[in-house]
Amino acid sequence: MTPTRAVSPTTPTLPASTGPIPAGPRDQALRDRAARVIPGGMYGHMSAATLPPGFPQFLERGRGARIWDVDGREYLDFMCSFGPIVLGHAHPKVEAAVERQRVLADCQNGPSPRMVELAERLVALQPHADWAMFAKNGTDATTLAVTIARAATGRAKVLVAAGAYHGAAPWCTPRPAGTTPEDRAHLIPFAYNDLASVEAAADRAGKDMAAVLVSPFRHDARHDQELVDPAFARGLRALCDRRGAALILDDVRAGFRLDLGGSWAPLRVRPDLAAYSKAIANGYALAGIAGGDGLRDAATRVFATGSFWFAAVAMAAALATLDALEAEQGIQAMVHAGTLLRDGLARQAHGYAIRITQSGPVQMPFLTFAGDVAGGTFDRANVFTGEAARRGVYLHPWHNWFLSAAHTEEDVRLALEGTDAAFAAVRARFGGDL
């Protein structure tokens, strides 16, 4: 099997699209086997059933900004494993730290010194933080944060933005199959960036308001992203102070891509609790919460544990990830590459007279087509990302993308070759609308 090198610095010409390309033979064989032993053939956000033709289901390898599927096809990766890969795949310093720790121990009868070092590091990095705890899933972190807020206040109600994603437990899944009404009995919705709606929700909660749970910007899947209005963030802080409730920042998706001090540090809005996961350890399974002294006692009283929550390797990876993000000015690198990508996509869309919206921070970009939004479909997005994928550019039709510090100017230039052809395909299929 000859690897298809769709994108590489030495072979910058991208293959032409020739209509629907079937899944690679190894990918198809694995899909057939998976259909027998995995419900639906695959599940969750990594099911290729939610993607257009052109995307692989199974992946084999990753290095820097590049990934390879099981048929040897190479892609420039703009999903970064849906967020965890913030320095690039297999970052040498992270992998070296992992290897040093792995030969000692990972999961033991007690934590390793890495846990203390990482808690100290987070407390030093984050203005709001006096302590930290660790777990495995982002959902562990948001659930634990809500539990701590309830324990601290003795109240139950939690205000959440309508449509926001805070995890995959019954209290917060976006799909209610198998959940009960009681799982969400104490959630009260508000509209993101609408302080009046939060005040109304707080009035509904009354004296039972435990917390506001909010993401640092609006990154609901299938929607244009929306940056936070600083006045909204400050208003949440003031409202929580006034009502004696905890402000919980769900920084699981955005954390360590916008600001190492927490995604609202630039606004100088300090949450009482922040939840982290995804990018904290460059792909190693870890979640964390960082809180202020006002919630330390409650954090001590709640029941929080897991078989692998204290394991050392992911913590060693997190220490190395934070070091490398600082040393390599990783966030600036993502902003630089992300800006080039956004500018290039805007030029291309304009050139093809296609109306698009690009939203969110450039490190976590998203692109929608006006024609799709008007029709309530992702038809153009599916053609666009499917055509890009078969040209070796891995984007996503309905979920925000992620850049890593490994993306170079040349990577973006090559990616834009692929997106140019993808825009051309959208234009050919749907026409222009500018």
Added chain:
Amino acid sequence: MTPTRAVSPTTPTLPASTGPIPAGPRDQALRDRAARVIPGGMYGHMSAATLPPGFPQFLERGRGARIWDVDGREYLDFMCSFGPIVLGHAHPKVEAAVERQRVLADCQNGPSPRMVELAERLVALQPHADWAMFAKNGTDATTLAVTIARAATGRAKVLVAAGAYHGAAPWCTPRPAGTTPEDRAHLIPFAYNDLASVEAAADRAGKDMAAVLVSPFRHDARHDQELVDPAFARGLRALCDRRGAALILDDVRAGFRLDLGGSWAPLRVRPDLAAYSKAIANGYALAGIAGGDGLRDAATRVFATGSFWFAAVAMAAALATLDALEAEQGIQAMVHAGTLLRDGLARQAHGYAIRITQSGPVQMPFLTFAGDVAGGTFDRANVFTGEAARRGVYLHPWHNWFLSAAHTEEDVRLALEGTDAAFAAVRARFGGDL
């Protein structure tokens, strides 16, 4: 710093106890730092605050049946990281599989072929299983199993044994701080091994009975363990069939230590869903559920995902772990060493005229002192395990212990040297009661 080699094949003599030994200097320094940046200094089942003096808080290294704390003290490990270490620490074949996978990729935009291979392996191993799904925490697996049962039946009530541990989410934590009554609104308790109590609980649930959730034997912390009555297991199966509810086996703690086909395979009682974690990957963070075709559709409909749930390294570790357990007859090895340990402890206790109870499978032993049970304390257990720990034998005063396939006859012989001295200390402090 000279390592204290409390137990080693070449120096079989154990150091004499000389009264309370302070924490080692590195351990104490880390405890002091942790007290500032981690709530309570540590949390969960790995907090040394729940252990008597003599135990370290922080661990450094593990090999086979041996672990070393941060001050270089060596222990024979009979906790196995509270279960995950089933082949011994740093098992060469597992570590080699991990390293092969790590240099390819771990967390990507899609699963690796390892996921299909592991699902196929579990389905082949487990008579009840037609499909499998994977997650990170044992709690993920039990929560997902309950969610699937509810989705399948359209019902809400779940019958659970009073006092049983099924995880660390608000619906099941043993400590209610920060949870709400609604989190447990649909749980109905029964008494383990008491079929009449299950029938009564099922009558309470009526037409809203979704599932029975049960561990393969009673292993509630702080209590003597209780093996399952085969008639009880068969009765649960019949009751679930009669009432159209799902039988969920919570095999998170015991799975792969009793039988590779699932802990009730020897009884020929097939659950509809089984939840696994802990030992499935010899310490790597992984959880799984395996289910029958009757629940496949429901498993497809529920929302189940996590950033690290599809990561390849832990799945490669699981495949190697299952292979090694088979190839090395790991379960038989644990039974052999566990039987030697149980027999030796019984002889020693009798020799000191101390009344004890040893309970549970020999691979997951537990020991209580009659004098403690009568007084509702763990005074003797604390002296016993604290004295054992300072002699290099890592047991636990109130949680069941775990053997691994790495425990040799010589390891048990050396451990019994330590426990002999520990029994002597109990006798000196509390007297005999036989």
